[in-house]
Amino acid sequence: MSLTVHHLGVSQSERIVWLCEELGIPYELKVYDRDPVTRLAPPAYKALHPLGTAPIITDDETHAGRKWTVPVGVVGGRIIKLGGKLPVKIEIGGYYNVVTPQFGARWQLLTEVAVIF
Numbered sequence: 001m002s003l004t005v006h007h008l009g010v011s012q013s014e015r016i017v018w019l020c021e022e023l024g025i026p027y028e029l030k031v032y033d034r035d036p037v038t039r040l041a042p043p044a045y046k047a048l049h050p051l052g053t054a055p056i057i058t059d060d061e062t063h064a065g066r067k068w069t070v071p072v073g074v075v076g077g078r079i080i081k082l083g084g085k086l087p088v089k090i091e092i093g094g095y096y097n098v099v100t101p102q103f104g105a106r107w108q109l110l111t112e113v114a115v116i117f
Contacts, residue, residue, distance in 0.1 A: 003027040006048055006056040008041055009034050013055030069104055071095035079116065087116040 005020065005027050007013045020027045032045040041052030048056050075093030082088055093110040100106065 004058045005029050006045065006054070006058070007031050008045055008052070008054035010039075011054035016055045016057065069097050069101065070099040071097050071108060073108070075110060077112070089114045089116055 003020070003025060005013065005016050007017060007029055009032065017027075017029060019025075032042055034040060035042060041054070045054075045056075046052045048058075073093055073095030075091055077089060077091030077093075079087050079089050089112070091110065091112040095108040095110070097104060097106055097108065
């Protein structure tokens with residue numbers, strides 16, 4: 001198994017475990033219990049991430065033929081006010097993927113519209 005889910009008790013990492021089960025993704029589960037007094041992550045978990053946030057997912061990168069996507073691109077945007085009052089963020093961008101998996105896309109387009117409260 002190459003995917004390892006580091007599960008911290010009483011955290012959002014339960015969602016990742018559920019997702020792997022539903023999709024049939026093979027994974028190894030490492031469970032860490034919180035400190036009973038402070039409710040913080042144990043030192044072994046903080047060795048993976050200094051803040052002790054969950055979830056942490058690691059992958060054994062020794063598999064032949066598997067690659068990460070490496071995008072290079074540009075994004076531009078601005079904030080406008082609709083009706084003179086409501087701020088809205090608008091962004092558009094494009095990326096060229098220098099490195100992709102075997103059937104990965106070479107180009108990506110990003111568009112975003114968000115209302116700011």
